Amino acid sequence: MLSNRRALAALAVALLLVTSGCIGFITGDEPLAFSADPAAVESGAAQDAGYELNDTRPLEINETVEVAGQERQIVATNYLTDYKKSMELGPLGETEVGVFTVVSTPAVEIAGRTLNPIGSYSNARLVQFVQEQYSGMSDIEQVGEENITVQGTEATVTKFAATATLQGQEVDVYIHVTKYRDGEDFIVAIGVYPQQLGGEEENVLSMMRSIEHPSE
Template sequence: MTSKRVVAAVLAVAMLTTTTGCIGFLTGQEALSFSAEPAVVDESAASSAGYSTDGPRVLSVNRTVSAAGQEREVVAENQVTTYRKTLDLGIFEADLGVFTVVSTPAVEIAGQTMNPIGEFSNRRLVSLVQDQYQGLSDVQEVSSQTITVQGRQTQVTKYSGTATVEGQEVDVYIHVTKYRDGEDFVVAIGVYPQRLGGEEENVLSMMRAIEHPA
């Protein structure tokens, strides 16, 4: 669900080429690599909420950049764990409950964080769900609250929107949060139909149960 958007963001690591000091990278003998640790939801919390997953998957991004007048390779590995829940809206049944946790390396060089995800607002992160819910439109902020995730306070923003699923327009709610844990940024996004208001607490309970590193 999030791969294209997150990959595009992480490609900004091209900025790091002037500050690395990695001899193998600068000579072209090896790629400069950054890897995120997996982030998942506690298994019992996901099960209680009715969601299931195939587990984390790695999204490797290879980018050829220019360093010292030469082309060099940078590799960034993101971890994506997607949870799905089949919901029945009466007219059709589909995986309408989607909860995704993304961990992406901060890419910190000389004390500076190069991954632009760190600067993204929750509103901008909403765009990451558009690969799953095609035609997402009319996104409006509804509310905001603070919850505790991994012992830290983090802001969760709730949005409303309209999505097209199975050729049908569905009004949805989107919950987004982001925080930094160690050397990674962790982003969690939950989406579900508005008519299933009870899903909000499921999404929040899964956010509270995020584990990183898994």
């Protein structure tokens, strides 16, 4: 059901690095490069929640900016790890019903200043950006919030209700978003699933609590 939406939210988050407009300070003739460490869910926790690892891949942002009338370049490497959950639904066969994505993105610190805008974005801002990039998701509304502990850090998980257009049909979904910092990277995790999928919220929270960074 959600196969054509896999990693959509993660890609939207990573694109914030390009659209932020906060990297124009760069000077020098060589590109300034930053790279995150990959993040993932502990394999046993993902299996217990019924999710299968789909892919881990880098997303490199290579942006040329103008500084004092001269072009400068920055390269930022993010990592996306996404999972899928499929179920047998009678005549529909095996259908994808859940997506969970973890994004690691470098903080981009210069002289003690953090320049990655994700560091200052709220969960509501992150999910709004997803909506802006995807015309098939609408009516996003915050419906809950709670704190969890991830890698020894307290993180806020915000729950949103939304409507998604999937295979030509409107489906009510829940979106869970959390963000925290670990070392030199920000970690963003997003879970999306149909509202009628009972018990899935605890599975998503369990996976968020089980994030490992670095994962390699």
